[in-house]
Amino acid sequence: MKRPPSPAILAVLQALEDAGVTHVIGVPDNTSAPLFDSLQEHPGILLVEVTREGEAFAIASGLWLGGAAPLVVVQNTGFLESGDALRGTAVRMGAPVPFVVTGRGYAKMEAAGLGPETPRTPELLTRADLDSVAFMTEPTLRAWGIPYETCRRGDDPGAAVARLVLQARSGDHPRALLLTAELA
Amino acid sequence: MLTRAQLLEPLAAHRTDEVVVTTMSVTRPWGRLSSHDLDFASADSAMGHTADLALGIALARPDRRVVCLNGDGSMLMTLGTLATIVGCGVTNYLLVVVENGSYEITGHQPIPGRGRVDFGALARGAGFPRVFGFDDPAAWQRAVPDLLGAPGPTFAHVLVEPTAEGPISRRAAEEARYLKVSLAEWSRIMRAALVAS
Numbered sequence: 001m002k003r004p005p006s007p008a009i010l011a012v013l014q015a016l017e018d019a020g021v022t023h024v025i026g027v028p029d030n031t032s033a034p035l036f037d038s039l040q041e042h043p044g045i046l047l048v049e050v051t052r053e054g055e056a057f058a059i060a061s062g063l064w065l066g067g068a069a070p071l072v073v074v075q076n077t078g079f080l081e082s083g084d085a086l087r088g089t090a091v092r093m094g095a096p097v098p099f100v101v102t103g104r105g106y107a108k109m110e111a112a113g114l115g116p117e118t119p120r121t122p123e124l125l126t127r128a129d130l131d132s133v134a135f136m137t138e139p140t141l142r143a144w145g146i147p148y149e150t151c152r153r154g155d156d157p158g159a160a161v162a163r164l165v166l167q168a169r170s171g172d173h174p175r176a177l178l179l180t181a182e183l184a
Numbered sequence: 185m186l187t188r189a190q191l192l193e194p195l196a197a198h199r200t201d202e203v204v205v206t207t208m209s210v211t212r213p214w215g216r217l218s219s220h221d222l223d224f225a226s227a228d229s230a231m232g233h234t235a236d237l238a239l240g241i242a243l244a245r246p247d248r249r250v251v252c253l254n255g256d257g258s259m260l261m262t263l264g265t266l267a268t269i270v271g272c273g274v275t276n277y278l279l280v281v282v283e284n285g286s287y288e289i290t291g292h293q294p295i296p297g298r299g300r301v302d303f304g305a306l307a308r309g310a311g312f313p314r315v316f317g318f319d320d321p322a323a324w325q326r327a328v329p330d331l332l333g334a335p336g337p338t339f340a341h342v343l344v345e346p347t348a349e350g351p352i353s354r355r356a357a358e359e360a361r362y363l364k365v366s367l368a369e370w371s372r373i374m375r376a377a378l379v380a381s
Contacts, residue, residue, distance in 0.1 A: 022244075023243060023244075046243070048243065048268070048272060049268075049271065050236075050264070050265075050268050051264025051265070051267055052262070052264050054230070054233060054262070055233070055236040055262060055264065055265055055268055057230075057233075058230060058233035058234075058236040058240065059236050059237065059239055059240040059243070059268075060240060061237055061240060062236070062237040062238060062239060062240020062241040062242075062243070062244065063240040063241070063243055063244045064240075064244075064375070065224070065237075065240065065241055065244070065371060065374060065375050065378060066240065066242075066243070066244025066245045066375075066378050067244055067245070067375065067378055067379040068240075068243070068244035070240070084230050084231060084233075085230045085233050086230075087230065088226075088228075088229035088230025088231070088233065089226075089229055089230050089233060089237055092228075092229050092367045092368065093229075093367055093368055093371040094368035094371060094372070095371065172368070
């Protein structure tokens with residue numbers, strides 16, 4: 001049985017509605033699954049579930065071409081998979097596609113007293129108690145020229161999503177929100 | 185087996201206000217037949233992501249038919265998109281896979297499984313309600329009005345002869361109008377045309 005949406009999910013939904021987002025495209029993970037659940041039968045926002053995250057950026061770019069207002073939601077592992085799709089569609093097209101990247105591995109990284117700037121040595125990236133993707137996400141965002149903001153535990157995810165969409169629309173380039181807080 | 189002209193000329197003849205998205209070896213031939221604002225060349229962009237980009241346009245504009253002329257190598261790169269298309273429930277989408285069996289613009293290297301991959305079976309397996317295969321020019325020519333007009337999503341795979349199209353560029357010297365400017369510039373032109381229509 002589905003649980004009722006959490007206050008964080010309700011805040012994100014409200015932000016999407018207020019911003020006029022028409023489509024949410026992506027692959028759910030444990031963080032974003034409650035949002036995907038809440039969008040399954042949303043009357044005004046169409047949920048587009050894809051088979052691989054790279055598809056999401058191409059579809060969102062096509063949606064933007066057609067005059068729609070898409071938002072991509074992917075896990076950081078899927079973000080890494082999406083490199084050429086993001087580069088070859090939204091970036092090259094000048095499409096201001098906003099996207100949320102959920103932060104798998106951040107809790108373990110922070111519990112170990114480490115951060116995204118910790119040197120990515122072979123020893124670090126193969127540790128069983130850590131998830132290597134947490135150490136690669138932000139360097140990759142920067143390497144690919146994607147401006148981003150981080151929404152951590154205790155921050156307001158609704159306000160962060162609202163800023164993401166607004167700031168993306170004011171430019172001609174994709175923009176990201178790294179979401180390391182839980183939404184449930 | 186069809187020539188590139190036998191494939192594209194019937195589409196150009198029956199095309200009215202459809203969006204046409206091209207990639208790889210049909211990009212220039214289509215651009216020689218059409219200079220419409222609603223043509224989009226994704227040839228120089230993300231490898232294999234043409235069918236999903238076209239799906240986005242179809243989702244944004246359910247009132248308008250979208251035709252995607254995809255390559256067989258490109259289709260193999262993102263087979264999951266077949267399931268995504270069906271899952272979305274779009275009815276205004278025609279996906280044509282141009283089967284030349286090779287990565288033509290890089291010099292005709294064979295695609296994986298050339299001659300053994302059954303694209304029609306892949307589309308049927310993904311749930312496409314309308315799937316057609318063509319290797320005869322006359323049958324293709326007769327079918328085009330129905331392919332463009334009937335509710336989909338529709339999948340067609342067409343066996344074509346190889347050509348000698350080289351790598352695609354974007355520069356003023358290109359013959360096709362949609363290749364004379366950057367992808368960003370053409371995206372602005374096409375978006376303005378779509379939003380205004």
